[in-house]
Amino acid sequence: MQALRVEWLSDDLSGVTLADAPAPIRAPGEVLIRVRAASLNFPDLLMTQGGYQFKPAPPFTSGLELAGEVLEAEPASGLAPGDRVMGGNKTGAFAELASIPADKLTLMPQGMDFAAAAAMGAAYATAYTGLVDLCGVKAGQWVLVHGASGGVGLATCDLARALGARVIASTGSPDKRKRIAALAHPDAILLAEGRFREQVTQITNGALADIVFDTVGGDVFDESTRCLAFGGKLVVVGFTSGRIAEIATNIPLIKGFSIIGLRAGEYTRRFPERGRAVQQAITALAEAGKITPAIDRILPLSRWREGFAAMAQRELVGKVVFVPGA
Numbered sequence: 001m002q003a004l005r006v007e008w009l010s011d012d013l014s015g016v017t018l019a020d021a022p023a024p025i026r027a028p029g030e031v032l033i034r035v036r037a038a039s040l041n042f043p044d045l046l047m048t049q050g051g052y053q054f055k056p057a058p059p060f061t062s063g064l065e066l067a068g069e070v071l072e073a074e075p076a077s078g079l080a081p082g083d084r085v086m087g088g089n090k091t092g093a094f095a096e097l098a099s100i101p102a103d104k105l106t107l108m109p110q111g112m113d114f115a116a117a118a119a120m121g122a123a124y125a126t127a128y129t130g131l132v133d134l135c136g137v138k139a140g141q142w143v144l145v146h147g148a149s150g151g152v153g154l155a156t157c158d159l160a161r162a163l164g165a166r167v168i169a170s171t172g173s174p175d176k177r178k179r180i181a182a183l184a185h186p187d188a189i190l191l192a193e194g195r196f197r198e199q200v201t202q203i204t205n206g207a208l209a210d211i212v213f214d215t216v217g218g219d220v221f222d223e224s225t226r227c228l229a230f231g232g233k234l235v236v237v238g239f240t241s242g243r244i245a246e247i248a249t250n251i252p253l254i255k256g257f258s259i260i261g262l263r264a265g266e267y268t269r270r271f272p273e274r275g276r277a278v279q280q281a282i283t284a285l286a287e288a289g290k291i292t293p294a295i296d297r298i299l300p301l302s303r304w305r306e307g308f309a310a311m312a313q314r315e316l317v318g319k320v321v322f323v324p325g326a
Contacts, residue, residue, distance in 0.1 A: 002324065003061045003095035004304055009050040013308060016048050018301065021061065024092070024099040031079055031102050032072040036114035037298075038063050038093040040307050040320040041122055041151065042240065047091075048308075053263075054090050063093025063322075066100075067108060067117035077102035084108040086117040090265075094301060096324045103272065106279045109286035119293040119319040123155035124282045125275075126237065126264040127213075131160055132281075133267070133274060134260050135211050135233045139164025142204050144227060146170045146192055147215035147240055148180050151319040154294040156213050157184035162290040165211075168203055170196070172216070172314075179317040183294040192216070197226040211235065218243035225251050232257040240314075294318035301325070 001023050008015035026032040041064045046052035048062065065088035073079040079102060087105035092098045108117040131137040143160040147153040148169035160167045161184075169186035171177060177189050190199045200209060208229040214221055218241030224234060225247060234257060239245075252259060268275030285291045296318035299307050307320035 001096040002301065004063065004301060005059055006048050006056075006062050007059045009048065009058060011049055013048060013305065015058065016062065016304075016308075018304060021095065023097050024095075026072050026099045029074070029077075029101055029103075030099045031070055031077055031085070031105055033066065033068040033085065033098050033100060033105075034071055035066045035068040035093065035096055035098050035324045037068070037118035038066040038088075038301075038322050038324065039118040039122075039151070040311060040322065041065065042238065042311065044094075045308060045311055056091055061092045061095050063095070063098075064088050064090060065118060065121045066093040066098060067114040068098070071097075073102065079105065079107075084114075084117075086121050088121065094304065094322060094324065106283065109283045112286060115295060115298050115321045115323075116293045118321050119151065119295050120155075120282070120286065120291075121279075122264070123151040123293070123319070124159060124291065125268070125278055126152050126262065127156040127159045128278050128282055129264045129267050129274075130213060130235045130237065130260075130262045131156065131163065131165075131211070133278070134262060135235065137163055137165050137211060141165050141210035142168065142207060142229075143211045143213065144168045144170060144200060144209040144224070145186075145213045146220050146224070147238075148184060148186070148189075149173065149176045149314075149317040150215060150240070151294075151316075152215055152237060153213075154180070154184050154318055155291075157186050158291050158294070159285070161185065162285055168200065168209065170220075172220075176317050183318060192220050192223075194223075195226075196223055200227040208232070213237060216241045217245050221245035221247075225255070225257075228255060228257040230256045234259045236261050295321055297321070298323060
């Protein structure tokens with residue numbers, strides 16, 4: 001089978017290659033899947049460089065999440081050959097076949113295609129865990145979403161609107177604003193440059209943000225501390241700016257806001273029952289037509305370099321989805 005292999009760690013993807021690899025052998029507790037679609041996430045890029053929290057030793061097959069058809073499964077898994085499933089593991093999705101632990105998979109929402117299912121899982125699980133489990137979002141609250149052109153950012157905008165919140169989508173790229181508006185339908189869009197607190201003040205009529213969802217870090221995090229209402233929550237999701245911000249603790253003390261770290265995968269590992277509940281809630285919202293994953297482009301896996309380059313150069317508005325075998 002073809003698989004995208006990380007043979008050695010590299011800053012320029014020189015250690016990554018699409019190669020023939022042995023088909024995976026299903027281990028006890030795993031499900032063998034024919035991969036129909038697999039989506040690219042920022043950690044996939046970081047893992048080729050050794051820059052992510054999880055550092056698999058090369059060689060390994062890249063890819064966090066997928067959608068496909070079950071080929072082999074144990075009866076105890078609740079899955080059977082032919083079932084359409086989505087989910088994934090830390091590696092292994094960018095291949096024609098994958099063997100995934102059964103508890104990392106769920107049935108695809110009815111009526112959803114493989115590409116959308118592959119694009120939905122991790123992004124919406126992150127958004128739901130942050131907004132609902134950690135922040136208890138309420139209808140009518142203001143949610144400021146940084147990095148709104150990315151997969152997690154767009155999912156957070158989409159989900160927040162579905163839950164009745166008012167959404168401010170933030171981007172560092174003026175060219176992306178129209179595309180974000182068309183995909184995420186936020187209440188407002190702001191350009192996250194310099195002192196953007198005044199924009200937030202005007203948009204919210206002085207109320208400021210109840211929740212800030214920050215995938216960017218750096219200067220954006222610093223200014224976000226000025227954009228929170230008293231009692232607000234600042235959710236740290238990532239650091240795509242490249243700078244991990246620091247804060248003097250008197251600032252959240254005086255303003256009465258909380259800073260919450262979000263690693264949805266770790267949350268699910270520690271609280272598997274909540275992870276299952278999150279997936280059930282997301283599936284129900286998708287089947288009701290209330291949320292729709294945003295896809296920037298669908299590429300054959302043979303064009304993986306194009307997808308990785310677009311992510312590295314911050315060209316994307318939505319997810320890249322690879323189709324193995326194409």
